[in-house]
Amino acid sequence: MLEIKNLHASVDGKTILKGLDLAMGPGEVHAIMGPNGSGKSTLSYVIAGRDGYEVTEGSILFNGRDLMEMEPDERAGEGLFLAFQYPVEIPGVSTMNFLKTSLNAIRAYRGEDELDAMDFLKFVREQTATLNITDELLKRAVNVGFSGGEKKRNEVLQMAVLRPSLAVLDETDSGLDVDALKIVGEGVTSLRSPERSMLVITHYQRLLDYVVPDRVHVLADGKIVASGDAGLARELEEKGYAEFSKAAA
Amino acid sequence: MAVTQETVQTVQEVEKYKYGFVTDIDTDTAPKGLNEDIIRFISAKKEEPQWLLDWRLKAYEHWLTMEEPDWAKVGYPPIDYQDAYYYSAPKSAEEGPESLDDVDPELLATYEKLGIPLHEQEVLAGVKNVAVDAVFDSVSVATTFKETLAAHGVIFCSISEAVKDHPELVREYLGSVVPYSDNFFATLNCAVFTDGSFVYIPKGVRCPMELSTYFRINAANTGQFERTLIIADEGSYVSYLEGCTAPMRDENQLHAAVVELVAHKDAEIKYSTVQNWYPGDENGVGGIYNFVTKRGACRGDDSKISWTQVETGSAITWKYPSCILQGDRSVGEFYSIAITNNFQQADTGTKMIHLGKDTRSRIISKGISAGKSQATYRGLVKMMPNASDARNYSQCDSLLIGSECGAHTVPYIESRNRSAQVEHEATTSKISDDQLFYCRQRGIGEEEAVALIVNGFCREVLQELPMEFAVEAQKLVGISLEGSVG
Numbered sequence: 122m123l124e125i126k127n128l129h130a131s132v133d134g135k136t137i138l139k140g141l142d143l144a145m146g147p148g149e150v151h152a153i154m155g156p157n158g159s160g161k162s163t164l165s166y167v168i169a170g171r172d173g174y175e176v177t178e179g180s181i182l183f184n185g186r187d188l189m190e191m192e193p194d195e196r197a198g199e200g201l202f203l204a205f206q207y208p209v210e211i212p213g214v215s216t217m218n219f220l221k222t223s224l225n226a227i228r229a230y231r232g233e234d235e236l237d238a239m240d241f242l243k244f245v246r247e248q249t250a251t252l253n254i255t256d257e258l259l260k261r262a263v264n265v266g267f268s269g270g271e272k273k274r275n276e277v278l279q280m281a282v283l284r285p286s287l288a289v290l291d292e293t294d295s296g297l298d299v300d301a302l303k304i305v306g307e308g309v310t311s312l313r314s315p316e317r318s319m320l321v322i323t324h325y326q327r328l329l330d331y332v333v334p335d336r337v338h339v340l341a342d343g344k345i346v347a348s349g350d351a352g353l354a355r356e357l358e359e360k361g362y363a364e365f366s367k368a369a370a
Numbered sequence: 371m372a373v374t375q376e377t378v379q380t381v382q383e384v385e386k387y388k389y390g391f392v393t394d395i396d397t398d399t400a401p402k403g404l405n406e407d408i409i410r411f412i413s414a415k416k417e418e419p420q421w422l423l424d425w426r427l428k429a430y431e432h433w434l435t436m437e438e439p440d441w442a443k444v445g446y447p448p449i450d451y452q453d454a455y456y457y458s459a460p461k462s463a464e465e466g467p468e469s470l471d472d473v474d475p476e477l478l479a480t481y482e483k484l485g486i487p488l489h490e491q492e493v494l495a496g497v498k499n500v501a502v503d504a505v506f507d508s509v510s511v512a513t514t515f516k517e518t519l520a521a522h523g524v525i526f527c528s529i530s531e532a533v534k535d536h537p538e539l540v541r542e543y544l545g546s547v548v549p550y551s552d553n554f555f556a557t558l559n560c561a562v563f564t565d566g567s568f569v570y571i572p573k574g575v576r577c578p579m580e581l582s583t584y585f586r587i588n589a590a591n592t593g594q595f596e597r598t599l600i601i602a603d604e605g606s607y608v609s610y611l612e613g614c615t616a617p618m619r620d621e622n623q624l625h626a627a628v629v630e631l632v633a634h635k636d637a638e639i640k641y642s643t644v645q646n647w648y649p650g651d652e653n654g655v656g657g658i659y660n661f662v663t664k665r666g667a668c669r670g671d672d673s674k675i676s677w678t679q680v681e682t683g684s685a686i687t688w689k690y691p692s693c694i695l696q697g698d699r700s701v702g703e704f705y706s707i708a709i710t711n712n713f714q715q716a717d718t719g720t721k722m723i724h725l726g727k728d729t730r731s732r733i734i735s736k737g738i739s740a741g742k743s744q745a746t747y748r749g750l751v752k753m754m755p756n757a758s759d760a761r762n763y764s765q766c767d768s769l770l771i772g773s774e775c776g777a778h779t780v781p782y783i784e785s786r787n788r789s790a791q792v793e794h795e796a797t798t799s800k801i802s803d804d805q806l807f808y809c810r811q812r813g814i815g816e817e818e819a820v821a822l823i824v825n826g827f828c829r830e831v832l833q834e835l836p837m838e839f840a841v842e843a844q845k846l847v848g849i850s851l852e853g854s855v856g
Contacts, residue, residue: 203811
């Protein structure tokens with residue numbers, strides 16, 4: 122469902138991704154691990170279509186369609202979701218309103234009717250319970266004054282509401298204490314399904330204790346330098362990235 | 371929040387300036403130019419008493435000695451005051467229709483097209499009944515719900531009618547807040563004002579419905595000089611809203627209105643404006659020059675006047691709705707959203723003059739500039755010697771979209787009382803790429819995302835608007851920023 126071939130991408134004229142290949146099937150969970158500066162966040166932004174992230178070579182197919190041809194909001198409509206490493210504040214716009222605007226935009230893209238206020242509220246309440254998200258938080262402006270844990274839980278809530286076919290989680294575990302990690306980890310795990318693939322980008326093993334991946338890839342200097350099963354993540358945790366980075370050089 | 375959602379949906383459906391059409395109707399127009407004869411002509415048309423004609427002429431004489439102000443941060447070629455018409459009325463409205471049934475169908479159709487219901491059985495925005503006074507060029511063409519209001523003792527009519535039917539009230543209050551010599555544009559208005567609305571709420575009455583006036587400029591090369599006077603007697607309450615539109619034309623048109631509010635003891639007036647005059651095209655051609663004087667006097671103790679404005683239209687806006695806080699413990703509020711796009715210029719703000727003890731004022735201003743536009747907040751807070759323990763809080767936030775626009779904040783503070791407190795906060799920010807990308811990753815299109823972010827930025831002010839109009843205002847926010855990104 123996601124097929125990345127020989128992907129080269131640059132930011133501000135600097136080449137970050139240097140021939141990355143990745144293939145994911147439906148329902149699969151893949152982890153991408155790598156040291157700082159290896160191109161992890163660049164990969165997530167390129168997939169989501171952020172301005173300034175220029176693809177110079179290669180291709181990304183999503184459910185057989187060329188992602189490069191699509192605007193960021195179209196990609197979202199097609200079922201792509203990015204959980205941000207640093208969720209953005211939008212003052213004055215309530216989290217509930219943002220969720221509703223977002224869901225209805227995506228439903229409209231797919232030619233579906235919009236949910237009315239009551240159905241929407243009911244639907245959201247079903248999702249918030251497991252994530253320990255209160256109605257009070259839904260009334261607050263998007264990410265404004267949220268703690269690190271609240272921001273990440275809010276990302277997972279959006280994922281639960283938008284039900285993407287591919288979710289890219291960009292360092293969703295960063296900045297979380299043990300308790301928050303547990304809530305987020307279990308939240309993400311509960312969203313695993315045969316219709317939903319996940320690409321978990323992380324620096325550490327710890328999120329993968331909850332979301333056990335089918336495949337683990339090591340990213341170093343803009344390329345995948347090693348791939349394996351969940352055991353590879355534990356091996357990385359023990360040995361560190363140095364060995365793999367050397368291999369890439 | 372449901373309201374914002376609706377906005378966002380509607381934004382895409384509405385074309386840029388949908389009010390830009392012209393109604394083809396026979397008009398009765400005064401000869402071009404400005405002189406004593408024109409003023410006599412207007413006064414005669416309205417069958418005014420001698421005192422009012424004298425007042426007009428006195429204002430005109432004074433106006434001839436005045437110079438057009440140039441301190442605002444707006445630029446425009448000199449206005450030729452002789453090259454405009456000062457009176458234009460649809461012929462059918464000349465006699466003054468007796469009831470709604472007599473109103474020219476062409477006019478009714480115009481208001482229908484504008485979304486303003488003049489049939490009383492229709493309701494605006496479906497929430498509750500709103501009484502409407504519709505002013506078309508120089509005359510009021512219809513006022514709805516007059517009988518319902520009269521049952522409560524509320525007078526709501528055109529100012530021309532008020533001059534005839536309630537001369538004692540008009541004579542007592544007209545010019546009592548904005549004197550004829552006040553400023554260049556207000557003085558011009560005193561000389562040539564044509565119509566506008568008059569409201570009187572008797573003692574202890576809470577006005578049973580929203581009152582609104584809808585101003586429409588239709589005729590070409592015609593200035594609109596309306597005059598509104600609202601009096602809230604002791605212990606009364608009224609919420610009033612004005613809306614405005616004009617056809618798209620290549621030449622600029624002058625709009626110089628005066629609004630006077632008087633709140634007696636324990637009375638409250640809530641005055642909201644959704645100003646959507648034609649702003650000119652994307653190259654800055656055409657549009658209304660909106661030079662308006664609005665002022666309210668909190669005459670009695672514990673009275674309150676609240677101005678809320680959403681300014682999205684006009685090529686140039688020059689407007690400072692103000693409060694004179696005379697009564698002890700009286701309260702003045704100013705909530706403003708000013709949006710400029712393309713080549714629009716807005717210099718707007720307020721004046722809070724604290725005279726009485728324990729008076730309070732609150733200023734919340736949100737300026738949004740896009741395109742090549744310039745928006746200035748200009749405000750004065752003045753604490754007079756008797757204003758013991760008076761307080762003011764001002765917050766002025768500016769939001770920039772793109773890199774070719776400007777936002778300016780010019781607060782003037784004068785305090786002559788040691789116990790008075792004045793607080794001022796100001797911020798300037800831009801819609802960030804991060805915010806836009808975040809919204810778009812969630813499936814929200816670019817223009818919709820801008821509308822959402824800007825509506826969020828304006829929330830504190832939007833929530834001050836009456837429910838019925840908040841929806842319209844939110845739509846406007848989106849529409850007026852179309853084409854500002856990308």
